[in-house]
Amino acid sequence: SQTIHQWPATLVQPVGSPLSLECTVEGTSNPNLYWYRQAAGRGLQLLFYSVGIGQISSEVPQNLSASRPQDRQFILSSKKLLLSDSGFYLCAWSEIVGGTQYFGPGTRLLVL
């Protein structure tokens, strides 16, 4: 069966520091991968998605970036964190475009 992992689970970082959040999927090949952010416990907003290695589509212009160095690995990064980057970050995968998305456990990021 397929599983999706995210780490770290919780992160507290100072403003201006770099960021690297990792997401990996097991048990499937060539998944579609997604990064969402949830602020204040409400609706999710798509940040990036990827349909293959090295293919990244950005939805919201900001100081975050994403990379997909391996088939089942998706990384969310920032060179300098802002206070507004605080939130809950969720990674998701699907088998095909239009397929059901399954979410990881998420990472709580607090920028101080």
Next chain:
Amino acid sequence: AQTVTQSQPEMSVQEAETVTLSCTYDTSESDYYLFWYKQPPSRQMILVIRQEAYKQQNATENRFSVNFQKAAKSFSLKISDSQLGDAAMYFCAYLLYNQGGKLIFGQGTELSVKP
């Protein structure tokens, strides 16, 4: 632009009773997918149910069922025989097939279950 609206920020139900959560959406597409996700206090998003727009039959998963009204662009979730473990935030979502499968989420409905 596609939007999803959940007009009930909070709902409450007595254990073993039935509750319906509302969701409306706006789209010009004829073929799309709709979902309900549950987010318990752990905050992991858990799939509850999926509906394909081309199917007239309403989706059902055990105690969870939907009332899909395509013409009215309405997609409500009915939870029967509510259990304490059903207490969570529930999100309605619309899938944009031609944008990489992007999900558009509503703002959520927080459901509490009273014993």
